[in-house]
Amino acid sequence: MGDVFHALADPTRRFILDELAERDGQSLFELCGRLTMRHGIGLSRQAVSQHLAVLEEAELVHSERVGRTKLHHLDTAPLCGLTDRWLPTLKE
């Protein structure tokens, strides 16, 4: 669960989640391109790949291999109730 917060702590990773929220199932190359075009983030392919690995570790992103590409899917489940721990209205 700390993994989820750690994953969300980086702005680039939050942009990646934004991208997948808008268009699910993107490949690594697609994400690279769209991060550059739409968010002005000019990172190497490997940098983005490493960010995706962190997001997968946190289970915020799942991936499937399709031929020579790998499609990435957003999973918002780990976000639900993430902060309830400290919200007094939900204590009991």
Added chain:
Amino acid sequence: MGDVFHALADPTRRFILDELAERDGQSLFELCGRLTMRHGIGLSRQAVSQHLAVLEEAELVHSERVGRTKLHHLDTAPLCGLTDRWLPTLKE
């Protein structure tokens, strides 16, 4: 807003929030003691102080000086709607 995620990314800081959620208005010394007693975290006073600074930066904790002590208060406001950005049910 990235500050909030960054602040939450550290387990010690999450324990501090737990402590303040349970008993609001603790001093630095109280927090040090309770972190050690209840969570097994034996950190120096300065380490805890630095964690509190990070939490204050993120506005998750506010503090007031009272005589020679400083009391810390939890503020859950920054947590509200933190993850809505990616939750599809709230898109419009």
Added chain:
DNA sequence: TTGACATGCAAGTTTCTACTTGCCTATTCT
């Protein structure tokens, strides 16, 4: 005012994080 207590400030160290570069593997197309 002097001593004890609660905290702040400033270096300094070690560990982690983000990113890059270079090379390797696997799949598709011609």
Added chain:
DNA sequence: AGAATAGGCAAGTAGAAACTTGCATGTCAA
């Protein structure tokens, strides 16, 4: 088969983060 495409692996680097230690500041109580 050979070239192009999509991605993976590994080592290296620069900067940030987490902690520590030592000293300074401010407050209270006798």
